[in-house]
Each structure stands twice: as C-alpha cells, then as structure tokens.
Amino acid sequence: MDYAIEMLNITKEFPGIKANDNITLQVKEGEIHALLGENGAGKSTLMSILFGLYQPDEGKIKIHGKEVLINDPNDANKYKIGMVHQHFKLVHNFTVLENIILGIEETGLFGKLKNSEARKKVMDLSQRYHLNVDPDAKIEDITVGMQQRVEILKMLFRDNEILIFDEPTAVLTPQEIDELMHIMKELISEGKSIIFITHKLNEIKAVADRCTIIRKGRYVDTVNVADVSKDVLSEKMVGHKVNFIVDKDEAKPTDTVLKVDGLTYQPKGANKPLLNNVSFEVKKGEIVCIAGIDGNGQSELVYNISGIEKPTAGHVYLNGQDITTTSIRERNDSGMAVIPEDRHKHGLVLDYSVAENMILKSYYKPEFEKHGFIDFDAMNAYSDKLIEQYDVRSGEGSKSIARGMSGGNQQKAIVAREIESDSDLLIAVQPTRGLDVGAIEFIHKQIVKHRDSEHAVLLVSLELDEVITVSDRILVMYEGEIVADVNPKDIDVKELGLYMAGSKRGIGYEK
Amino acid sequence: MKNKSAGFFEKDSTKSVISSLIAILIGLLVGLVIILIANPADALEGFLIMLTGGFQEGMLSLGDVLAYSVPVMMTGLSIAFAYKTGEFNIGVPGQYYVGAFVALLIGVKATFLPDAIAWLIAIICGGLAGALWAFVPGILKAKRNVNVVISGIMMNYVGLLLVIRGVKTFIYESTGAQSLTVSTERAIPKFGLDVIFEGSSINFGFVIAVALCIVAWIIMNKTTFGYELKATGFNKDAAKYAGMNETKAVIMSLVIAGLFAGVGGAIAYLGGTGKAIQISEVLPPEGFNGIPVALLGFSNPIGCIFASLFIAYINVGGNYMQSLNIAIEVIDIIVAVIVYFASFTLFIKLMLDKFRNSKKHKTLAAKEGGNK
C-alpha cells in the first residue's frame, strides 16, 4: 500500500497531560482522510507535530515510505506539507500577498522584496480554484471565510502536496462550507492528499474517504467512511451513544422581557449602518435565535443590547423599562445576563481563579460583599456549588486559575455563572463554539432548562444545526437588518441558508 | 507523595521567594567578582563591610536603613500598585517631587497650623498633590487612550519645572539656591523611635510608609475595589463586560499610585534632617529607584517593604565601604544584576519544578531498584 504520510506510534506529552499517546495515522495518496475526536482529544497536537511546530517525544514519521525528521515548518514545507490552522496564522495588518509570501520571499537588490511573480502566481491560483481573493486587501479588512481562503492559498502557493485542514468549517457558512468541500475534492483530483479535522459528522460523510478516530490522546480506529454510520462514528469518538436531538417541550411564551425598537447603529467612520432599524421582542419562556452569516450585525446587536456600544437611534426595553442609555451594570442588575461571543476577551479574567470568575458580575452584591470587603468564604462556597452543578472540570476546583482550563470547561464556567444569575433575559452568543458533542449537549440542556423556568433566552448562533434544534423562533439577520422571522419546524437548513445569504426575505420583512 | 513539605514548596509564593533569593545570591556573587577584579586587596573586607554595614554602628545603622528605605518604599509601592492594574507608572518622579514641594510649602509657610499637626496635614496634602499629578496621565489614558509611559515622562518634566518655579517663588532660601527646610519642631515627630535607634534619621514616617503598604495590600486583595482594579488590570474588556467602570479603575489606580508617591516625597522632605529641594533641573532619583523596588517585590505591596529594606540595607553597607578603595557604584551594579535575575523568575520556577521532578523520579527509581 502506498501511504503519503505515516505517523507511527506518536507520543507527545505536555506538562500535566499526554496529548498524544501512541497514535498512528496513515494517509493514502490522493485521499481525504478525516481525523475525528472530542475537544482536547489531541488532533491539533498531532497535526502540529506533522507540521513541525512540536517535536514528538516518541514515534516516527514516514513520507512516501521514507522516514523523515520534521524539525520546523521549513522542513514540513520541504516535504510539501501544508496546514490550515484551527486558529489562523495570519498577520492582521499585512496584506493577503504579504501573508502568503511570508517565509519564502523572493528578493532583489539589497534584499528588497520582489513581489511581481508571487502576485501573478497568487492571481492564477485564485482564479483556478475560484478563491476570489484580493492580494492587496489587509487581513483585518476581510471576512473570516476569506481569511481561510488565504490560508488555503498559502498552501497552494507553496505547491504543497499534503494538505492539513484543522477544523476549517467551524467558522464558515453553509454555502462557504459547500464551496470548501468543492475545492477539497478538486485538490484531490489533482493527486494531492488531505487530512481533514472536523467535529461535524455529516461533513465527514460528505467528503472523506477514510476516518481515523482518536479519544483522549489514544488511537481508537480507522474506518472506511462509506462503511459506517454517523452513529457509529460518534460512538467511537465519545465512547458511548450520543443523543443529537434536544429534548424540549413546546414553548409557552408569556410576558415580553426584551423589546428592541428601531435600533440603528452606525459607528464613526462607517459609511453605512451596521444595524438598520432592527425591531423584535423576546418573551418569557421562549428561545429566540438570531441566525445569520458571521459579520451581518449580530455582534453589534448584542453589543448594543448589552451596553458595550451606544445605538445611533432606536430603543431597547427590558421588562418594559427603557434601558437604551443605562450602564452595563444597571442592565445586569435589572435582569440581563450575557454569555459573550469571545470567552477569553469578554467572558473571563483568565488570571483570576474559577471562584473569582464566578462572582465577576455579583461581587458587589450583599451575598459577597461585607463593608467593602469580599466575603471569600461565601465566594468559595458559591463557586464549589456551581462547579459541582455544572460539572466544570479543573485541576484544583475553585482555586484553579481559569487560564489553565480547557476551552470547554471555561465555557461551562461562564454558562454556569450567567444562568445562575437567574436573570430574566439570557443572551447566549455562540455558546457552543468549538466544543465537542458532549459539551454541546450539556449546554443546550441548560439553556432549555433556563427557558422552562420562566426566563427569556436570546441565542445568537452561526451553527445551523444549533439554530434549528434549540430555538423556538428564528430571526435571520442580513446586512444589519432582520430579514425573516420563521418557525424552526417549518424550515430546513437549505432554506435558512437562502435567507442568510440575502437572496430571500420573509413575510412581513419585504423590501 | 503529598506530604506537607511538598505542598509548601509547590506554592507559587514560595517559589517566588526562592527565586528572589537566588537572584539576590547571584547579584552578590557578581558584585564580589567585580570587586575582586577591581581591587583584589580590599575585596573581601569591602564585601564584608557591605554585607554587614546595616549593623556597622548598631541601632544607628539599622535605624538609617529603615529611614532610607522610606522614600523608595513609597515610590516602589506606587509603581507596584499601578502595575497590578496593568499600568507602568513611570511618572513617579514627578509625583514624588510635587508631593515633596506641597508638603514643604505647608511645613514652612502654613504657620497658622499648630506644630503638632502641621506635619500630618503636610503629608496628606503632599499625597493629594501626587495624586493630582497622576490624575493627568490617568484621565488621558482613560479618555484619550494616551500611553501612560509617555504622558508620565512628560508630566515628570512638567512637575520638575513647576516645582523649581514654585520653590523660587514661595520657599526660596537664597543663600543656598534651594528650598527652605522644615524646622525640627514642625518635622515629622519621632515618637520615641530616636530612643530605640539612637542617632539615626528615622522618624514616624517609616511607620506610616509600612502602614500604607499594608493598607495597599488589603485594598488589593481583600476589597471589592481591589477586585475591580485587578480585574481591570488583567483584562480590561472582561471587566467592562462584567459591568465594571474600567475608565474609573484606570484613573483610580493611577491616582492612588500617585498618592503613595506624593506621600513618599512628603515624608522624605519633612524629616527635619535639613533636606531641601534643589533648584537644579534633575529628576529626583528616588522616583526611578522605586522601579527596582517594585519589581523585586513582585509588585506586591508587602514585597515592597522587604525589597526597599534590602536595597536600603546594602546601600548603607556600601556607604561604609568607602573607607576602602572601592567605587561605591558597585552597589548599583549589584542591585541591577539582582533586578536582572529577578526577571528570570519564570525560568527559575521552571527549573525548580524540573529539579524537584527529577529528584522525585530518582527516589522512585531508587525504590524500584531496591524492590528488585
């Protein structure tokens, strides 16, 4: 058998954890090989080893049957291995072209950069694979989807033959995912080999030839994708059966909790409003979901409701009270909780302990404050309770520093804090981003439970599966406007995609 | 494996102290080597004098150590306090100087205040002046995003020039081209400290300084206010998202830091030791000398007490070393080397971990070997 890549018995230990424990991965020439595993299973680590970012403690790597040493990305490049990283490796204030040539620059006199040939090659590649990138655009100005194409171009530009895609679809819209799959197939047809990491089983079913499953750093199995069902895959991944359907009763909406009325937001320097006359309501006992492609004003909507930004026009009411100009603190106090989109930037103080993070929004309340001093005993007791209740795992319980925890557990801590604040309105922005199925299931359950105990939930999500399974009502946002208000039962993913892409508008939302 | 001593050595604070001690040891060693090269004949004697100088003349020297530690303890505390909330308060020299000026102005000119409390009011006003001086970078940072390092540097010179002008206009002692000095009656009282530390320059200011360090520690670690300040320092965005007023926190942390620096200046010039503000356009060195104190003390207010005492101690020792032919700048070199190695904390801690682990492995291996 001709393997393009063989990673044999790879072991890699980080302080405190064996991220890879005797893992073997064999990728055939010209195949799309999926790599499946829960969060923290060790997929990214394994790939980083292949790409030369880490050195394995044990094990060897063969390329086309020949054993090789990959000490750094330059070596990887030498063996024509390229990688699209889970966290993009792009310099935000460089142009697309500069990012692509970085590390393999052509130079002329006095080391001056010579970009003309590179530019031509980039344009050619962009055209050939329908990538549509502008080589002179700055990274910070282009969409996430476009950034990913830059990452792909980086590989193509280097004429790589073995392409690693680490969770490329997490940040893409359905249409973009389709396009990516298309591109991947095209690449295969040219004889390249692809390693494809994703948590989404239908993507694996759609494109992958074979799939290697790892769990908690250990090798589980390699299967022919065509021969196994999604259920089998997920069972192998988590070690037990998984329930994909969110159990929930019919929503029984009562009083209006949140009312957004004609909200318009145009920051200084922007030439068009990012939010345009947005109006909607969220009632007690329902989960309303804002769906849409990333960058259509969802973040801005949340910032305006939660008070980070001040709207240009329009009003926000909470329980009938106008809170448009009140401070964030006042909003929290009058019944608003937010699970922010960016957990590291907005959700946690990473250098605080779990316990300190648990009271981040309530430290000044009588439960935790005595004459200006913090009641540490009360804090710890409260935190221990939440940790127990929400199964937040960390080394030293309440005392653990948040920075040292895995992403999933950090997220659980935030969810615990926000839900337990028992606020009338819970705004949850991408609460399950990048988490594994187990964690996702748990968080979804909590959100539904919260709804059922007489609270209003505003969910903002890019994941269509989540949108359809969790919400009671879907509002689709496109270019800063609400373009549809639909019932999840009456709609499928395809149609939702049309609304999201702006090619269709809902009843009552016509132009 | 989890016995008590292991727990102690695993504590982060223990590791910090150990790594500080290692830094100090290396600094002293480097100092010794340098003296040996420069003057082998006197080297050992000089080194010994430096190490024991703080006790050279008994309680007198010790009292001097305590007295000299006060200004840098306060400027160090100022830097440490702001550093905890994420800002590098390089404007300390200016804050220190305006504090000194206002305190002297009151000490000398506000004769309507009774002697018994004049010093206290002067210290408070000095602190407020320092706070005001730090308020400018604070508000510029909060409202206009001006980098605190650059505004601090500018405010240092503005303060220096204005203080000199102020001294010339209000409290000028023309025969010496310096400010008037506070009379012993209106100086900070000694409350018996002069009996314990006979002949030294110590006064009650030392107690105030230590008390302020402790208060700062309590504010930082025990109060909701400190909780807000630290949260802002670690992650401004998260603090804001959680409903804290991060603008206020930035301003307040700098203002409090400025207050400490101002009090430091006030205490230094109200000691009744004849210390006067000079009319020369040079920033007071105590300001910048606070930086190593804060850094050696891990930006911990209590750490600042020990760090300033240590620095004062070897400086007093260094002063006695002048009886030999060794340039006393070797003290500055030693302190610099110590600060340099203090920056290795992270590395030293990792090494400590490695060392412990390998010992663990060895004992384990030995046990297994024994079992076979």
Place this chain on the structure above:
Amino acid sequence: MNIVYFLFAQTLLFAIPLMIVALGGMFSERSGVVNLALEGIMIIGGFSGIFYMNFMQTNDIMHGMPLLFTALLVSAAVGCLFSMLHAFAAVNLRADQTISGTALNMLGPALGIFIAKTLQDGQQNIGFTNEFRISSVPVLSDIPVLGDLFFKNFYITTFIAIAILIISYFFLMKTKTGLRIRSCGENPQAADAAGISVYKIRYLGVGLSGILGGMGGLIYILPISTEFTCSVDGYGFLALAVLIFGNWAPLRIAGAAFFFGITKTLAYAYGSVPFLAHLALPDTVYKLIPYVATLILLAFTSKNSAAPRADGVPYDKSKR
C-alpha cells in the same frame, strides 16, 4: 534667514539622537520585545565610544574622521553586546521585559562610572576633544539655502543619522527581513508557522536597538560637551516617548523627533525669536512648551495607536 539656519541646526541637535535611538527601539518593539533599556544602552554606548576616543586622542593614535567612525563602531558594538543581555532574558527566558529593561537602565551608568572610577583613580568623567565639526564642504556649501542648512558647521553624524533613517525605512518596510521582523511583532505564531525563527528575529530586533542606541549615546554627547559623565539626561526615556509618539513607524518617528526638537529649541532659544521674546514670559513657561505641547498633541492623536500586537509578549512556542 540666519535665524532659520540657526533654529534648524539646533533642532537637529535634539532631534538627531532622539531619532536614532527611537529607531533602534522601533526595531526591537516591532520584533515584539519592549525595550525600556534605551537609556542604559545610550549610556553604555556613549561611555565606550568616548572611552575609546579618549584613549586614541591622549595617546595620539588616531584623530579626525577615522576616529569618529571607529568610535561609532565601538559604541554600536558595545551597545549591541549590552542589549544581548536584554535579548537573552526576553527571548530565551521569556522574562518580564519591563524588569530586564529596568535592570539594564541601572546597570549602564553603574558599570560606566565604576569602570571609569576604577581606571581613572576615582575620576568618573571622561574627556574628549571635539575635532569632528565640519565648518563647510567646498562646492556643496555654496548651494543656496541647502548649502547653509546642511553643509556648513555640521557634524557628519547628522548625515549618518539621515542615512540610518532612510535605510531603516527601507529595511523595515521594503525588505524580506523587515517583513519578518514586523510579522514577529504582530503575530509570532504566524511567523513561526511560516518557518521563520522568531527567536532569531527578536535577537536581531533587540541587537539593532543596541547598535542604534549605542551610536545614539555617542551622537548625543559629541556636539554638546567636552566630556562624558555617564549620563544622557533622560534622553533614552524621551526616545521611548518619541517612539510611542511616532507610532512605531520610521517616518513618523522622524517627525516626532523633529517636533520635539523644534519645541525644545524654541524653549531655549526663544530669546532670538522676536515673536517669542516679545511675549516676555517667565522662562519656565518656555521650558514647559515641549512637554505640554506633546501631551496636547498626544491627546488628539492617540485614539488609534498602532502598537505592535505582540509587543512585550514573550513568545512561547507551545502556547496557542
């Protein structure tokens, strides 16, 4: 017209060393290492250059331009060596860069004075003879306006500094290595993934700051004195301010240095500017101009500061 030439020449006196040292700091910070140590580097660079000069002059070994150029090399080399202490701490040991920078600021003058005192029997000042001023260049000095501005009564170091500015701009913004330096200061993970050694680049950045900082120390002291006292009067910190003011970009740094130079000049030469002299304000007011003007300007320009994103963040390969 004479007054214009004069003000220009004085502006250079302040601006040139500030610019060179700030450019040095720029390389360090654009590569991701905060360099608070500029003051210490200037002092040690000035010290070694003057020490060398003193030796050459008193022993009559070398004089004039050759001496100046070799002295600049000595300053640059020693500055570079000294800055390696910072690089080692910041890059290899992932130290707190504020701390190691501060340590170097203390070490610079202490070491300089200690060495001087030890070798010169307690004397800490090192004298030198200024034989480097060029009073006029044949031909060139006859060019109208430019001739008077640039080719009369000047120091060759001015031209060296201008050359350094142009080269710095070209190097940082147009060359391969410049691109790599910038990538390490913004996103070292990306640079690493592109096969660039972040460590090497950061050593390079810090080393360049040592070279330019060291030269800056010598260039600072040459025209203004006849001896070196192991002090640069806070100009290293001012250079840091210029670097921030100049938004970490070469041409803006030059602009900031000149702005500061002009205000400083006016603060001390107001007597010969009729309009300013007429105001007859107390001299403190004039002396305050540079600092207050900078503060005001900053208040209006700081909203979108472009500090390198990874500036001051130790690079840890295994951190994601």
Place this chain on the structure above:
Amino acid sequence: SGSNKKTEIALITDSGGINDKSFNQSAWEAVKEYGEKNDKGYKYYKPASFDDEGYKKQIKSAVKNGAKIVVLPGFKFANAMGDIQEDKTYKDVKFVCIDFTPTKKDAAVDPAENVYCASYKEQQPGYLAGYAAVKDGYTKLGFMGGISLPAVINYGYGYLQGANDAAKELNKKITVNYTYTGTFNESPSIKTQATAWYNGGTEIIFSCGGQICNSVFAAAEDTKKFSIGVDSDQKDDSKTVVTSALKNVKQTVADQITAVYDNKFKGGAYVLDASGSYIGLSSDFSRFKTFKKADYEAEYAKIKDGTTKILTHSDDESAKGNPNKTVKLKAALTNVTVKFEG
C-alpha cells in the same frame, strides 16, 4: 580612590562630585597633590544622603576612618558644621570650609578654632572679567550662571559692573545677555541657548557654573565666538576661552593643609579677596586682542585699595539674582543694558 595609607586628609563632596569643574574639583586637586607629594593618606567620601544629617554622618565616619583634616567644599555643609564644631569629640580634627561659615538653624555662628572658613569676593574676579572683556573691544556680552547661588550672582553682578565701568571709560553702550541655566550639568539645552546668543550677536559669554562650561564652550567653538572661564584657569578646556575669572580654592585648601602639618593652622572666618593672591584673572593674557597685563594690574590695584566699590547679592537679596530688579545695581549700570532671561 586615593592611596592605601590611613586616610588623614578627607574631602567630603556634596551632590556635585569631584568632577564638578568647581569647588569640589579644585579642592580635591589640592588634597590629592598634597597627599601624593607628602605621602599622606587621602580620600574623598560621598554622603549617603544629601541633607544636614547625611553630611554630619559622613563627617563622623570620615573621622572614624582616621581623618585629621576634613575639607568641606560648599555652602551645603553650613548647618552640619555648626553642629559638628560643638561636638568636643572632633576638637582635634581640623576642618577646612570653602564658601561658607557654620550656621545653627540657618543663623550664622562663629567658627570654632579648629575650623577654617574661607569665603571669596567673587564679585572682584567677575568685575575684572567684565572690565577686561569690554576693554578688549567686546560690546555684546553674555553671562550664563549655573544656579542662582550668592557666589554665582556675585560673579555676575561684578561682571556687569566691570563691563559698565570699562564702557564708561570708552564712552560706549554695552548689552549683556544674562541668565541662570538652572543646573550645573551640561545639556543640549544650554548649548542651544548659548548658540542662540552667539547667533544673535553675542561675542563672548562668561560661563559661570561648573560643568555647564562644557556646553557653553562647545557652542563657542561651533560659532567661532569667545568665552570666559571660571574658578580655575580653563584655557586648556577650549581655545575659545579668552581668560578665566579665578577664585583659587585649590590654593586655599593646599595652604591650609600645609598649615596643619606645619602646626600653623588657625581657625576663623576669612574673606579672601584681591588683597591676597586668591582671586583675579588668569595670568596668560595672550588671548586678548588689546587688553594688556598692565591694564589689568591697574584695575586690580583699584579694587585692592577699595577705590572700586562693587555691589553684590547682599545689597538686595529679594531680586533673587535678577540684575534688572536690583534697584541699586540697575541705577549703577549706566552704560550697560541687561537682557535677562529667567
């Protein structure tokens, strides 16, 4: 620094240090020369803190280390000396005080018999410098003092009056730029200010403040103008130095140390002026264009016998060194216009 023998001659510096190009340096040169020539241990000490307490402690520890003679250059030691001389422990130690007499709480007291205090009439060398400059043909003068100390002010006032008297003789009008730099250290700022003056027409600047001469001389060299040195003969520091206004601290200290070892030491307050050889201009007149040694000696004699009266700082202290605000002086300066910056 110094030798390895028991330190009998000690000098204590104030914050200036032994390189201040002023009294610390001059005094140290005397100590060093004597110590080396006569094989006595000598050393200088830097106090741990620059205040009265710090000075006292340093004096005590110098004596403890064996000092028999303690040289204290500078007025900063006045209060410290006031206390020390009362302490009988130190009655066998000889003190040489430069530029001050002891004080108690800022009020003057008489020096004890083991305390020699020298102060100088700086206005006299200042006067001679101004007189010589104008007589030599200069009409636009400058005065840059370091910090407005009485000594510095006296140099400056003397300089103005000397220039005035010469101008009167020549029937000329003279302008003088006049300032205190606020520091005794060199700096780009001082060089700029000096260059600005030279550019504005000033022909010669009297640099009167320690190391600021580094910057003033550099400016003079740049503009091809002239300067006047201070305290010691600075002709070797720069070719632009036409002459120097001397106050011979080195001589004073050397004389007193010798007196101690010859058992001729006699305490008390001494004002040194033209009647001794402690003040004057430098002996080399070659850098003047027309001014001759004979002219100088004539003028010197007038000062010595008291014919020439010179106003000083103490005639109007409230002006803080601003000659334009010093009423008597202002009236006396008939032929001089002072442009004061400060």
